[in-house]
Amino acid sequence: MQEQPESAFVPGLTARVELTVTDADTAQAVGSGDVPVLGTPRVVALAEAATVAATATRMPAGMTTVGLRVELDHRAPTPVGRTVAAEARLATVDGRRLLFEVAVTDGADTVAQGRVERVLVDRRRFVERATRTA
Template identity: 50%
Template sequence: MRLTTDLRAVLERTVGEADTAAAVGSGSLPVLGTPVLLAWCEAATCAALEPALDAGETSVGTRVALEHQRPSAVGAAIELSATVVHVDGRLVRLSVAAREGQRLVASGEVTRVVVDAQKFLARLG
């Protein structure tokens, strides 16, 4: 594991009908649903950390703060970015942002912890 604050990832997604608030049960409007937006932001955090993980390691989310500031219609192209801003051993905080063109759609912070995947799953039993 080589966690540093220079880790970053950018993903692109297009809002589809299945991504709307109406489709995911987080409202009644045909706009990007906050739960979907959050999942996309978390995917960006995973992508940012992936190159630094050793074989058998993964990261799990432990805290999320996300402000969904503007609506996005079906068909909108959304750019999601995640940047590591703090590392404390296996705990990592990442700044996240979602943009539609130059418009900021959402921003926030996601905290993840790097774990051994097998050991983590063994705790479930």
């Protein structure tokens, strides 16, 4: 019997990624507002980067994960020059679906918190399907 690719992942996998906020990361720069603080789209991207990092060392050959759902509360502003860290923890594996709990912190303060759901897919087939012309 062939092992299923999703069996490579077990709840509890974690990863942490950091970002030092620059002008390019602000709400003004990414078009999500008009204030010079870390923009919500960059917070989401950082949280997703942590989920990708959590699965990277166990990713079966030819497979990848793609984002399915993000639920994130962006609770506090972060000014340019400050470093934030996103930590992802794989909470649930349901077949090919991977549910992560994520937190973004600025020192001891929680900047954002939520969940990110990703799906394990065959990378080649996914890209072929996405780039097919009508």
